[in-house]
Structure formats: C-alpha cells, structure tokens
Amino acid sequence: MYKLSKSISRLRIKCKNETHGCAATFPLSEEYCHSSACLFELVPCPHQGCGAQVLRRELETHAQCCEHWRQLCHMGCGTLLSLQTQGQHNCYRQLRQDYEAQQQTHRAIAAALQRKMRKMQNTMAHMKRQIGLICESLEVMDSQEEVENVGETSSSSSSSSSSSSSS
Numbered sequence: 376m377y378k379l380s381k382s383i384s385r386l387r388i389k390c391k392n393e394t395h396g397c398a399a400t401f402p403l404s405e406e407y408c409h410s411s412a413c414l415f416e417l418v419p420c421p422h423q424g425c426g427a428q429v430l431r432r433e434l435e436t437h438a439q440c441c442e443h444w445r446q447l448c449h450m451g452c453g454t455l456l457s458l459q460t461q462g463q464h465n466c467y468r469q470l471r472q473d474y475e476a477q478q479q480t481h482r483a484i485a486a487a488l489q490r491k492m493r494k495m496q497n498t499m500a501h502m503k504r505q506i507g508l509i510c511e512s513l514e515v516m517d518s519q520e521e522v523e524n525v526g527e528t529s530s531s532s533s534s535s536s537s538s539s540s541s542s
Contacts, residue, residue: 392416395430 384404390397397415414432425443452466
C-alpha cells in the first residue's frame with residue numbers, strides 16, 4: 376500500500392491553471408506548493424469592495440488601477456486616500472481643514488453651553504424671586520398671627536381683670 380501511495384505521489388501532473396497559461400508539470404505531491412504560488416492562479420483583489428478575480432501575476436497591475444484602492448497617507452496625516460484623491464492630496468491643507476472643522480464644532484458646542492447656562496441663570500433668578508415672595512408671605516402671615524395672638528391675650532386679660540374687679 377505504501378509503495379502504491381508513493382508511486383501515485385510521484386506521478387507528474389499539469390497545473391490546473393493550464394487554461395490560464397501555466398505550462399508547469401510537477402509531481403502530484405507538489406501540487407499544493409505550486410498552486411499557492413502559481414502566477415496563473417485566479418485570486419481575489421485584496422481591496423475591500425472590489426470583487427475582481429485576477430491572475431496572481433496581474434494582481435499588482437490591477438491594484439495600481441483598482442477603483443477600490445484605499446490607503447492611509449504615507450506622511451502620517453491620517454487621511455484615507457483613493458486613486459482619485461492621491462494626486463491632489465496635501466497633508467498641510469488637509470490638517471488645516473480638519474483643524475478648522477474641529478474649531479467650528481467646538482465653537483458650536485461652546486455657544487450651545489452658553490445658551491443653556493443663561494437659561495439656567497434665568498431659571499435660578501426666577502426661583503430666587505419666587506422664594507423671596509414666599510418668605511415675604513410667611514413673614515406677613517407670622518406678623519398677622521402675632522397681632523391676632525396679642526389681641527386675644529389682651530382681650531382675655533382684660534376680661535379676666537374685669538371679672539376679678541366685679542367680684
């Protein structure tokens with residue numbers, strides 16, 4: 376059985392990519408190694424969104440003109456470039472635009488916070504006025520109670536003194 380297996384693995388075969396132009400022949404045992412490096416193997420384009428199947432030998436040429444090619448700027452500004460934007464990309468201009476956009480966002484946030492702060496200050500001022508009115512009302516009510524209590528005490532003491540004098 377081992378001899379048969381060894382004999383089969385030595386059989387010479389043609390590459391499965393013969394139809395694409397590969398003329399290689401090799402022992403069956405080397406098929407995997409050859410197909411993983413065969414220049415005539417159809418491979419998918421590595422760029423996300425591109426569904427093209429190209430020969431391995433043409434992959435680099437395809438990658439240079441693939442409309443789905445995206446790459447971060449090699450200068451480090453963080454901009455994601457495409458083939459269309461790569462030629463006119465300017466790191467300084469891009470960073471300046473990003474900075475100005477952030478400044479504008481920060482100004483908008485600051486203005487919104489200032490509006491909220493003014494609204495809260497107005498609400499607090501209104502609440503202080505309401506508390507002041509409540510305190511005034513309580514003082515008036517306290518002074519009225521004192522007047523009533525003083526009036527009751529003086530009328531009861533005058534009635535008790537008149538009762539004592541009449542006896």
